[in-house]
Amino acid sequence: MSLLEVRNLAKHFGGNTAVDDISFDLAAGELLALIGPNGAGKSTTFNMVGGQLTASAGSIRFDGRELLGTPSYRIAHMGVGRTFQIAATFASLTVLENVQMALLSHHRKVYSFWRAATHRFRSEALDLLEQVGMHNQASRPCSELAYGDVKRVELAMSLAGQPRLLLMDEPTAGMAPAERNALVALVKSLVVKRNMAVLFTEHSMDVVFAYADRIIVLARGRLIAQGNAEHVRAHPEVQAVYFGTGKTFEAVAPGGEAS
Template sequence: MSNTPLLKVAGLGKSFGGNKAVDGIAFELAAGELLALIGPNGAGKSTTFNMVNGQLRADRGSIQLNGQELVGRKPRDIWHMGVGRTFQIAETFASLTVVENVQMALLSQAGKLFSMWRRAADFQRDEALHLLDQVGMRAQAERPCNVLAYGDVKRVELAIAMANSPKLLLMDEPTAGMAPKERNDLMALTKQLVVDRGMAVLFTEHSMDVVFAYADRMIVLARGRLIAEGKPLEIRDHPKVQEVYFGTGKTFEKPAQAAKKVA
């Protein structure tokens, strides 16, 4: 893992009316690192995510990817700069086959125009199959997405997100709606891709077992402010984090055990 930050966020802020959804947060993310962004509801996680992705424009502050400013750029431009994204609810073309879904993403990356009434059956098919092989979905390449199990749809979405060879991958609640085994399989796959490709991942997640088992570092937001940053076991014992989560029904004891098993 490189010590040079791939992503550098400084003084980032966003307000809606009189409400400061994000209030001057700063953090860095290096290539080869999985950074978890956690916090209770209303902490500012989604707002932060959407500013990095360009869906929201920051009111103040800076977001730099390899020294290039992202604030003010459109999501498509940010995508072409090497930022991929997956969503809490997987987004695929349900009626297209698995391989066609990935080919559509490759078409977009190449800047090609295409018609929904004309299949791009031969366009970068080998590359699409290679991406599917990386996420364990090549054997299901010819199946339509609308017949897949949800965990498999999430794998297809991951292959789609890899179509632009991202330096940075944003994953919004990647394991939402998945069974425990599916959650672990997807995050283990993501961790392997991070190692193999040397990319960075910023992810939000409510499942603390996933966070503590797979994150290299964690940042914690509360009411728009960054209240803690560090390695998972440091965050577990952080007094401010314990205070924020106290009474929410969340506990860090079980996830901490999961982290020890992975290590």
């Protein structure tokens, strides 16, 4: 049984159709990439799954439960995590404190600003930082980190909610090729280790074709192809959509770059 089931999803803005009759599944332990050119409907689809937008039609079921009409904060407490294009961390707090804050939020613990919370969930936070390779930088303020490391902290924060499904919106945006391959390789390892499902949008074709278990491709609001990297790379409609963008869809090794 699929963990996430999207059926006949649609979104209309006035007389414009942003997403038109999209259906796909996502299983636990699977890394699924959502790609397409600008204006394809990726962000709209992504935000409907996360609850930031309400669908005009269709169904989104998570572990058998309908998500349509459910506020995003309730979706989060159901086991759906999210990261953003721009990392959402507190620059003035340390790496450890950022993850502790995420754990406090997950456990719905509220502290007044004068009440020290630095001892709360410390070991759990350090364990999450170990999982993302940031344990040795726990005491550093996030303002001092390289951008790739900030994204790792954000990933640790998203794991604080123990998500069964993680939504990652352009996780490697603004990162160099080596950084983005390292981050997505880390996500891939966490998918396997935690038996977690991940749906991610991405413009960097090198990481998509190197790491995604499956790929779904949108164009003009419709799903035009889905399957593994080999199938999608050879799909004539996908090639037509990307023709002239510089994407050749040639296979690349991790750390490499598609032309």
